[in-house]
Amino acid sequence: MRVLKKAFLAAAGFVITTGLATAQTTIKWLHIEANPAQVKIWEEVARDFESKTQGVKIEMQYLENEAYKAKAPTLLQSRDRPHIIYSWAGGVLKSQVEAGVLEDITALVQDHKDKLSASAVAAFTINGKVYGLPHSVSQVGFMANKELLGKAGVDAASIKTWDDLLSAVRKLKAAGITPLAVGGADKWPIHFYWTHLAGRIGGRPAFQAALKNEAGGFEAEPFQKAGELFKQLVDLQPFQNGFLGFKSQPAIGHFGDGNAAMILAISSFYHTQKVFAANKTGITDDKLTWIDFPSVPGGKGESSDTLGGINGWLVTKGAPKETVAFLKYFISEDVQKRLAGGNFVIPTFKGAESGLGSAFMRNIAKNVAASKYHQNFWDQDLGPSVGRVVNDSTAELAGGTMTPGAVAKAIQNASRQGN
């Protein structure tokens, strides 16, 4: 027995000392990127960082978009939480900050944050404290298949106003082409229509007033009218058959397969329409074009205003100190240019957009740069509770089970219930 005990102690001692010798800091990095080509670059970046920094290991974890949103609150409060998490900023970020699950990294990024787009950094700054760094921005607008538009005699460049869009949809319908693909089962792809319309009609002041519950809140005139205009489109039955059963990814694939002429897209769909297309090439650059979200005559929003994502990485409470160093490396000029070169993102590092390879993505970068009011996705900005109601009710509007007035009312009610 005694011998055994000694042997055991010796073994344990050996394990402990060798364990110490190769002690490693593991940075757990949770992302939601579904594009394997982009993830591959990220992995290379992580390996680069590991080779530069002794004793650090970066572990990538993936969750699907919707699954991530659902799991985040539980995940963040567990002791095993990832150190870096994906964020769309906005109301969700605010509640995470209030809950104290994020690390204040203001001091650590002082030397870095001025190199990034100021408005993007501002989205991750709450009460003067920085909790994360933005790595990309995006714009919402129509991605269009020129070939299909041409068959119906529609010129993409001529779609400037909402009525232009409606008449294009009519022409496409008449030519037997599905005008629009949309992932109705996920709901958020539909909410872009209503929220972008509301932005075009009411501009920033209407949104700000609604947030403060002034001037009728979300039941104010711009929001009512957004519903009515969207209803005009819905009444033309512009979407693919069974659109309420399509999740976002198959819907993007539907467009990528050339089954629909347009899709109201986030600019990053430029890549995903290839990934989710049956032949993996999707719509090629020569056939692909971008249409800025149409303006509404008489609307208070500028046609240069953009709706889009501001995506970043947050550092969670108790993350190892190397985490911020990795983020800085991830959002450095080199890496940002590399991602831009592959046309994966509109970079946030100032000047990195010069690395953008395709004319399509350069155009998006130009739009975002020229925008005086870049509005974050509403469902993120409003927070999970109200945001989901926006998604639910606008999807119901598209499905014909809710009226424009009822949509505005539902959102206003949710906003008043708050969270």
Next chain:
Amino acid sequence: MLAISDGSRLTSRRWRPRESSGRLTVLLFFLPPALVLFSLFVVMPVGEAAWYSLFNWNGFGSPTKWVGLDNYRFVLENKAFFTAIRNNLLIIAASLLLQLPLALVLAIMLADRFRGAVSLRMVFFMPYILAEIATGLIFSFVYDGNYGLLAGIYRWFGAGDAPHLLANQATAFPAILVVIIWKYFGFHMMLYIAALQSMDRNIVEAARIDGASRWQELRYVVIPTLYPTIRLSVFFAVVGSLQLFDLIMPLTGGGPADSSHTMVSFLYNFGVTRMRVGFGSAVGVILFLVCVTFALTYKRWFMRND
């Protein structure tokens, strides 16, 4: 008389302490583990949920914003909640009227030993073994109006475009009901087969000798002996329907327009994903009360003698 009764008291006195102390030891040893587990995993979570349901809380930190019974009011004001309850009742109805009779008929056919009986039983039991999420994914492909099996069948018959069953409010839930029946009838069939095989064959033979027809034999002998099993399988069907969640998520996620939620998927969608833990807890408490009430009354009224 007195002496005898005294004597009996004596003997009983000598016995009782030892017996009761024996039982006490047994209780002391065997009750705590069960009690600890029960309170840790059943009583405490239920109590916590009831507590959380009184707060407006997003799940971060600890709940501070007391709202009283507001969450219950919000639940009852939500029309999707009543759709969910209706759907739960539809599942129960479909189980009782279609699934269990189907399972019973198949069980009676397959309980006898003949060539192929075992493999047929396996085939019918297979769907039950399949994971719920996998089943949901498989059927979301089957029902796909463009590329699915259903679309293929339509095309084969030259019937034109297949409907997108899961994208239509009128058809989404019936389509889910078909999957539920397909998935779980095998389980009930196995219960019946087990009961049939342990049945005393002599009764059936006695009935035959008495000149009972095949129908009479089933109606008056076989099915009555199955009553306890049927009551059990009804119980499983109802409780299972109240808990149904994982088939719904991959098929429709509760949509379109919240038409295909069950109470649990409603809870998940409106409570968890919206970070409204208080609201979700209120739904949970309501669901718990429904389940407990059902379980207790059913046990008391229908399964008293089983």
